Amino acid sequence: MSAAIEVAALHARFAGRTVLDDVSFTVPWGAVTGFIGVNGAGKTTTLRRIVGLDGRQGAPRAGIARVAGRAFEQLVDPCSVLGYCPDALGAAPGQSAAQHLEALALRARLGRDATRRALDDVGLTGATGRIRSFSLGMRRRLAIAGALLGAPRVLVLDEPFDGLDPAGRRWLSERLREHADRGGAVLLSAHALDEIEPLLDRVVCLHDGRVRFEGDTEAFLRSHAARVVLVRSLDQPRLAAALGAHGATVHARAGGAIAVRGLEALEIARVGAAVDVLVTELTPRRTTLSAAFGAAIEELR
Ligand SMILES: Nc1ncnc2c1ncn2[C@@H]1O[C@H](COP(=O)(O)OP(=O)(O)OP(=O)(O)O)[C@@H](O)[C@H]1O
Structure with missing residues (x-):
């Protein structure tokens, strides 16, 4: 058919x-x-x-x-x-x-x-x-x-x-x-x-x-998801700086969390351990269709 x-x-x-x-x-x-x-x-x-x-x-x-x-x-x-x-x-x-x-x-x-x-x-x-x-x-x-x-x-x-x-x-x-x-x-x-x-x-x-x-x-x-992980730790500024040095993009979120793009949850935990910061929360966020669409268009520009 x-x-x-x-x-x-x-x-x-x-x-x-x-x-x-x-x-x-x-x-x-x-x-x-x-x-x-x-x-x-x-x-x-x-x-x-x-x-x-x-x-x-x-x-x-x-x-x-x-x-x-x-x-x-x-x-x-x-x-x-x-x-x-x-x-x-x-x-x-x-x-x-x-x-x-x-x-x-x-x-x-x-x-x-x-x-x-x-x-x-x-x-x-x-x-x-x-x-x-x-x-x-x-x-x-x-x-x-x-x-x-x-x-x-x-x-x-x-x-x-x-x-x-x-x-x-x-x-x-x-x-x-x-x-x-x-x-x-x-x-x-x-x-x-x-x-x-x-x-x-x-x-x-x-x-x-x-x-x-x-x-x-x-x-x-x-294929177009820029994956985001919401992260909390006992020293957010120090962790954010270390993640940045590992190529991640970090944005502060309301309530003290940081949104991390470019590294998987396990990699984030490892970076935290390497700089002696205890990571207390790692929440991978499901990508939305609009975020995937935004990433797809970004790739084409
Ligand atoms: N009759 C027309 N004369 C000149 N340009 C046209 C004509 N019809 C469409 N276009 C152009 O063709 C392109 C595609 O238009 P189209 O309406 O198919 O887009 P679209 O994806 O449906 O947009 P939207 O989401 O805004 O509805 C646009 O740049 C539009 O200006």
């Missing part, structure tokens, strides 16, 4: 500047894949290519993007295969949520049931006002409803957590987890990395229009 999404050798240029440079990756079934990168890395440009939107006129295009083995234009019933949540809603402000979704459903030859289900799914059944009066979170829910309309197997979501309140974020995480656990595929871009880390099975990291990492989230954390 082909992968849920295959992207191969995508290139894009805007105004003489390369925005995507040989972008290739795959998104498997049954998993949530995070598409991460700094502002302007090229995430939206890539996602739009996957979903067959090349609205940004004049951009020379090259490469292949396939969903469930086919280019978007060749999908027989695209809405049942692929759902897309854009970063901005792009709805007529005078319409209601139901009218907006009905127009999408009509284009996709879906019945009114699909609209009702999608509104219910995202918790907007009671939202009868016009879209212009919607909060940011309601707009985001409506954009997500558009992606869910045809009950597709592949979801491509551009910053879907943006604007959602904590309950909405929890709901979306659970909804996406269920989708992947039922065998579907999710590709989503996001910036609040630590919040979504538990949801992400895989990570594709894009920087300056190039894929710099593709693989399991755990592997990303391992």
Whole structure:
């Protein structure tokens, strides 16, 4: 079976500047894949290519993007295969949520049931006002409803957590987890990395229009983690100076602890013993996705 999404050798240029440079990756079934990168890395440009939107006129295009083995234009019933949540809603402000979704459903030859289900799914059944009066979170829910309309197997979501309140974020995480656990595929871009880390099975990291990492989230954390150990001792200044002389980076933390980067816990204990300082606490801190991402970007600079 082909992968849920295959992207191969995508290139894009805007105004003489390369925005995507040989972008290739795959998104498997049954998993949530995070598409991460700094502002302007090229995430939206890539996602739009996957979903067959090349609205940004004049951009020379090259490469292949396939969903469930086919280019978007060749999908027989695209809405049942692929759902897309854009970063901005792009709805007529005078319409209601139901009218907006009905127009999408009509284009996709879906019945009114699909609209009702999608509104219910995202918790907007009671939202009868016009879209212009919607909060940011309601707009985001409506954009997500558009992606869910045809009950597709592949979801491509551009910053879907943006604007959602904590309950909405929890709901979306659970909804996406269920989708992947039922065998579907999710590709989503996001910036609040630590919040979504538990949801992400895989990570594709894009920087300056190039894929710099593709693989399991755990592997990303391992390979880009600058490990930190929280340390207490009976003589912190003396220990800090000795650790510094052994190449570690040391930062003072609230409560008298020091955060040490660049040495393992055992090495720190040995340095302490060598300078006659009794180390009383060594707590390795688990690396967060945002810290690993920061380290990955730092390495690329
Ligand atoms: N229509 C356009 N004309 C000119 N440049 C564009 C156009 N669309 C995108 N770009 C440029 O392409 C680069 C990548 O943009 P893109 O929106 O894909 O990044 P992104 O990773 O999604 O960023 P963000 O996290 O801020 O949403 C940016 O430098 C952007 O300015």
